[in-house]
Amino acid sequence: MLSAIGLDEGQESAYRALVALGAAEVPDLAHRLTLPVPQTERALRHLERHGLAAQSSARPGRWVAAPPGVALGALLTQQRHELEQAELAAVLLAEEYRAEAAEPDVHDLVEVVTGASAVAHRFLQLQLGAVEEVCALVSGRPQVMNGSENEAEERAAGRGVEYRVVIEREVLSLPSGLREASTALGRGERIRVTEQVPAKLVIADRSLAMVPLTARTAEPAALVVHASGLLESLMGLFEAVWREALPLRLGADGMLDAEGGGPDATDLEILSLLLVGMTDASVAKHLELGLRTVQRRVKGLMETAGVTTRMQLGWHAYERGWVAR
Structure with missing residues (x-):
């Protein structure tokens, strides 16, 4: 101490x-x-x-x-x-x-890091240097740059750095996948699940990104991208994947919900009543639920759908087949 x-x-x-x-x-x-x-x-x-x-x-x-x-x-x-x-x-x-x-010259905006120790050290620096947010796309294929195995993630989260992570469903089938995901959720990280991410990626504070190179060489390598149009494109790629992925949550019993956090029967009832024009209070009374319970469930549905307004939620619910026309 x-x-x-x-x-x-x-x-x-x-x-x-x-x-x-x-x-x-x-x-x-x-x-x-x-x-x-x-x-x-x-x-x-x-x-x-x-x-x-x-x-x-x-x-x-x-x-x-x-x-x-x-x-x-x-x-x-x-x-x-x-x-x-x-x-x-x-x-x-x-x-x-x-x-x-x-x-800066073009070559100064992108650097190539080679060697397992150099890649791991740069990845450590990226997370420990983050102040506000770390965004990541994580694949199920093992690579040197593995955020779930890096203690820097826990240290950064402990400093108040927010984490938004999209993982492939395959990650949950790895030996320690469910345990590490539960631990991350427990410390406040936001995790979503998708079938496949387009690339493994980590972005710190929207100002620095790291992408592993998958060339067929014995020596691991990674690309570090500084603030530039390329970094903005990588951020756009992350946001697109994030919007389409399904949230991963801890259930009421503390167990991990590995099915993507879709709506349950009560959620679907609430959605149906809202779509016919009922207010939150009317829905709560009709379903014999508390008003705050209804509002909390609606907020959860919006997070699941990755939307910010109820109008968007209605459209998303129809597109996903949660409700009929």
Whole structure:
């Protein structure tokens, strides 16, 4: 937990033990930590350099902990200052880069990354650098660039980055497919299912995309596309696939609904009554449901259909055969 301020596990344990004891001699502290005495001494010296511990002036050989509120507060303040300086340097470098690349050459808009480790590292950077949204098309064919197996997805989602992912139905039949999909849904990701995606694709913040190259070579490779007309086309491709795919959801029992989240019998009754002109309140009364239940189900149908208005929902319901003419 304190690794962000430069403490490793042993040093943090030593400081926590000192805080709990108030003061301790090296052999006693080493015994408590189940560490060799020399390693414990090194940890204490490190804490001393950071102002977290000091040797007692009254009893030589005895170490005391500095008050956490003061000592850790000072380190955190220093860390924030260094981060602010690094952020300022990044902003200045970005401005310099934009000034130099106001009219980038065509070859600067696309880069080829080769080698399994290089592709995996670039994919990690893409997700960890995302601020708002990551969009992805995932196929059932195993490749180096596999978002479901990359811990960066969980870390980015934990920072509030939204995920919209379309997976091929074949992905759910993989050994860990259902489990990983359930985990992703549980942390708030939006997943849709389709029979086949046109290409494997990841886009971060609509400004950077990554596409694996499928050339018949032994060495994996991927294409990284920067902001350009090509990137806009890739974003358009994703949105088109997203609109046609069916949502994947966790059911009321917590189990994964792997059938695409189509309407159930109650949904179809609600749709039919709305299409004949009844209001939400009238539908709720007629079906003996709560008004909020009806509205929630209608919202769910709109998400399933990938539409934003009820008029679009009616057309989509007819096109999909959910209701008769």
